[in-house]
Amino acid sequence: xxxxxxxxxxxxxxxxxxxxxxxxxxxxxxxxxxxxxxxxxxxxxxxxxxxxxxxxxxxxxxxxxxxxxxxxxxxxxxxxxxxxxxxxxxxxxxxxxxxxxxxxxxxxxxxxxxxxxxxxxxxxxxxxxxxxxxxxxxxxxxxxxxxxxxxxxxxxxxxxxxxxxxxxxxxxxxxxxxxxxxxxxxxxxxxxxxxxxxxxxxxxxxxxxxxxxxxxxxxxxxxxxxxxxxxxxxxxxxxxxx
Amino acid sequence: xxxxxxxxxxxxxxxxxxxxxxxxxxxxxxxxxxxxxxxxxxxxxxxxxxxxxxxxxxxxxxxxxxxxxxxxxxxxxxxxxxxxxxxxxxxxxxxxxxxxxxxxxxxxxxxxxxxxxxxxxxxxxxxxxxxxxxxxxxxxxxxxxxxxxxxxxxxxxxxxxxxxxxxxxxxxxxxxxxxxxxxxxxxxxxxxxxxxxxxxxxxxxxxxxxxxxxxxxxxxxxxxxxxxxxxxxxxxxxxxxxxxxxxxxxxxxxxxxxxxxxxxxxxxxxxxx
Numbered sequence: 001x002x003x004x005x006x007x008x009x010x011x012x013x014x015x016x017x018x019x020x021x022x023x024x025x026x027x028x029x030x031x032x033x034x035x036x037x038x039x040x041x042x043x044x045x046x047x048x049x050x051x052x053x054x055x056x057x058x059x060x061x062x063x064x065x066x067x068x069x070x071x072x073x074x075x076x077x078x079x080x081x082x083x084x085x086x087x088x089x090x091x092x093x094x095x096x097x098x099x100x101x102x103x104x105x106x107x108x109x110x111x112x113x114x115x116x117x118x119x120x121x122x123x124x125x126x127x128x129x130x131x132x133x134x135x136x137x138x139x140x141x142x143x144x145x146x147x148x149x150x151x152x153x154x155x156x157x158x159x160x161x162x163x164x165x166x167x168x169x170x171x172x173x174x175x176x177x178x179x180x181x182x183x184x185x186x187x188x189x190x191x192x193x194x195x196x197x198x199x200x201x202x203x204x205x206x207x208x209x210x211x212x213x214x215x216x217x218x219x220x221x222x223x224x225x226x227x228x229x230x231x232x233x234x235x236x237x238x239x240x241x242x
Numbered sequence: 243x244x245x246x247x248x249x250x251x252x253x254x255x256x257x258x259x260x261x262x263x264x265x266x267x268x269x270x271x272x273x274x275x276x277x278x279x280x281x282x283x284x285x286x287x288x289x290x291x292x293x294x295x296x297x298x299x300x301x302x303x304x305x306x307x308x309x310x311x312x313x314x315x316x317x318x319x320x321x322x323x324x325x326x327x328x329x330x331x332x333x334x335x336x337x338x339x340x341x342x343x344x345x346x347x348x349x350x351x352x353x354x355x356x357x358x359x360x361x362x363x364x365x366x367x368x369x370x371x372x373x374x375x376x377x378x379x380x381x382x383x384x385x386x387x388x389x390x391x392x393x394x395x396x397x398x399x400x401x402x403x404x405x406x407x408x409x410x411x412x413x414x415x416x417x418x419x420x421x422x423x424x425x426x427x428x429x430x431x432x433x434x435x436x437x438x439x440x441x442x443x444x445x446x447x448x449x450x451x452x453x454x455x456x457x458x459x460x461x462x463x464x465x466x467x468x469x470x471x472x473x474x475x476x477x478x479x480x481x482x483x484x485x486x487x488x489x490x491x492x493x494x495x496x497x498x499x500x501x502x503x504x505x506x507x508x509x510x511x512x513x514x515x
Contacts, residue, residue, distance in 0.1 A: 163413035167442040168421060192420040196413070228425060230288065230404035239358070 019123040023075035025049050027060045028199045029161030030071035030130045031189045033173060034139050034154050035182035038210035039132035042186040043071050044194075045219055046201035053201060061207045063214040065090045068104040068133035069207050070111075073158040074146065075126035082125060085114065104133025104140040108150065116148025128158035134211050157189070160197040165189035179208070191222050281449020283411030284314060284325035285439045286380040287423065288404045289432035292389045292460035293382035296436035297325045298411065298444050299469070300451040307451070313468070315457045319344045319355040321464065322383030323457045324364075327409035328376040328396060336377050340364050357383040357390040361400060369398025378408045384459050411443025411450040418442045429458060437471055444473065 025047050032041035047055030060079070061071040064086050072079040089110060093102045108131045118124050124146045132141045142152040155169040168189050177185065183206060194200045202224070207216040284297045297314035300307055316324050316337035322344070326333025340363045344355045361381055368375055379394040393406045405423050407415040418439040427435065433456055443450040454471040457464065 160413075163446075164417040167414040167417050167446040170446065171418075171438075171442065188421050189417075192417045195420050196416060228404050230402075230425075234402045 019121075020075070020078070020126055023078075023126040025055065025076045026126075026199070027058060027073045027076055027079070028197055029157055029159040029165065029193055030060065030073050030128075031157045031161045031165045031169075031186055031193075032071065032130045032132050032141055032155065033169060033177070033182060033186065034132075034141050035177040035179065037179065038134045038139055038208060039069065039141055040179075040182045040186055041069055041071050041130060041132055041207045041209075042190050042204055043073075044190065044201050044204040046199060046203070047076050048199045051198075053199065056201055056203060057219070059205070059216075061205060061216060063209075063216070064107055064131075064133075065093070065102050066213075067101065067135040067209075068107050068131060069209050069214055069216075070107075071130040071132075071158075071207070072127045074128055078125040078127050082111070082114070082127065082129070086110075103135035104131055104142070105135075107131060107133070108140070108142040108144065108152075111144050112148060112150040115144050115146060115150075119147045130156055130158060132209060134209050137211060160193060160200075161189065164192050164196055168192065187222060191224065194222060194224065281411075281447070282314060282327035282409035283407070283415050283440055283443025283447060283450040284327050284380050284409050285407045285412075285415050285419070285436055285443075286325065286382045286391045286393075286405070287419065287427075287432060287436060288382075288389050288391050289427040289429060291429065292384045292458065293391055294429075294432040294436045295323055295325050295380060295382045295457040295459070296440045297455045298440055298450040299453045299455060300444075300449070301330055302449055310452045311469070313455065315455050315466070317341060318360050318381075319348070319383065321385060321459060321462075322355060322357055322360050322381070323459060323464070323466075324360070324382070325380040325408070327378045327380075332375045332377040333379065336364065336367060336375060337379075340367070354385060355383075356385040356387065357381065357392070361390075361392050361394070364394050365398050365400050368394065368396060373397040380406055380408050382457075382459060384461050389459075407439065407443075409443070409450065411440075411447035414442040414446040415439035429460075433458065433467075433470075441471070441473060 027047055028044065030041065030043040032039060041061055043060040045056060045058050045060070046053055047058040058076060060073065061069060062083055064070050086107065090102060111129055111131060115125060126146050128146060129144045131144070140152065141154065141156060142150060143156040143158070144150045155173050157165040172185055186206060190204055194202055202221040203219050204222065205217050205219050207214065281300065281302045282298060286293060286295045295315055299311045299314065301309040301312040314325055316326055316333070318324050318337060318341045324337050326337060340360055343363055344360060347359060348355055360383070364379060364381065368377060373396045376396050378396055381392045381394060383390060391403055391406060393401045393403060393408055405419045407419065422435055436456060437454050440454045452474055453469045456467040456470040
């Protein structure tokens with residue numbers, strides 16, 4: 001592990017600044033989908049330090065401006081850095097005071113440029129970002145990876161969510177989901193992630209963006225089911241096997 | 243008197259003799275050839291009367307589909323079947339071997355084979371090869387103690403589960419199982435759920451594809467539904483055949499008969515010694 005203190009000799013030498021080589025405190029998957037009135041996004045509140053679940057109240061979804069919501073998985077400190085950049089961006093936009101405001105498409109584009117640029121300097125921001133928003137009635141949901149790959153889709157997921165949540169979403173997502181159906185679908189995905197992702201915590205938030213505004217729910221936990229009779233005595237009838 | 247060093251028959255298991263040589267070669271920069279994962283989705287689940295096993299039918303060699311309709315559900319005994327993921331040769335060979343051992347065991351005991359017997363044969367073999375036999379198996383069957391479903395990993399560990407998935411598409415299939423499995427499924431619900439799980443693997447994992455094979459095992463009977471579902475038909479087939487309109491004309495015909503150049507010898511003495 002490298003020390004992150006500013007070391008003058010390193011900064012002056014040709015191998016100048018240090019680069020991000022591995023993430024330290026990471027967040028796990030974010031899952032999001034478009035529904036009838038806007039976007040729904042879910043993320044749990046865990047920040048893992050390697051294999052320890054160290055922080056259990058990390059908010060990995062934040063509203064950006066009036067129209068967008070950013071969710072991030074990966075290195076938490078890089079996410080916080082991105083929030084600073086976006087704060088500045090939104091501030092400058094507000095200072096124009098021209099009645100227009102940055103929409104999700106613009107912020108998605110900005111994030112893509114930032115991520116791709118950092119990747120080209122071999123100093124990436126170690127995140128997978130999900131950007132969703134509604135502006136002028138148009139819903140937008142996109143994703144940017146840490147190397148700058150970006151795309152737009154009706155449902156996205158990061159990290160483990162790609163393997164576990166996307167098959168479910170591909171099967172069951174429809175154009176005109178109501179709010180309750182959307183939340184149920186997201187909870188289904190988050191439950192599977194809770195069962196099968198080792199860095200998942202049972203404390204999640206669901207965020208909703210519509211034309212009216214952004215709300216992020218209070219943290220809550222999902223009900224899990226462990227009562228299969230096969231789990232009570234797994235090796236009944238197969239004595240000697242584990 | 244020379245002592246025969248090979249008095250005792252060679253014991254099975256992994257021989258570590260070449261490890262030192264491999265380490266030396268690795269230090270000199272010689273790379274081991276990479277193991278080829280064949281990419282698969284295999285699943286099994288227990289329903290109220292027995293076991294349903296499912297598998298996709300794609301066998302890959304790196305990025306190429308080597309066999310687009312292979313059989314991944316292997317026969318072990320009339321009441322026991324095994325799906326195999328990993329290196330195709332390994333799964334084929336190990337299931338063949340254990341199938342033969344089970345047959346001999348049946349003759350020896352005069353009874354129907356039990357699933358734990360197959361499990362123990364497979365796990366002992368795989369463990370003794372320390373994971374180098376790259377076979378990940380989903381073993382299912384019904385014997386007189388009831389329906390059983392086990393997963394066996396290449397290193398020899400096993401799990402006994404009500405529903406299981408293995409292979410590169412296992413996460414997609416497990417997502418379906420975790421969200422939809424419940425106890426006491428009927429046969430049709432079980433087959434439907436297994437088909438959905440394999441389809442999730444086929445459409446969301448690049449290492450799996452083509453068709454869905456199903457095997458339903460209950461007490462006293464089994465149904466092997468080869469290509470139960472074919473969700474990837476050839477879409478663009480030319481409706482008309484190839485026609486060759488211009489035929490070559492025959493200008494003239496000349497037939498030359500073959501001349502005999504071999505003399506037939508009478509009273510063939512040459513053949514008799």
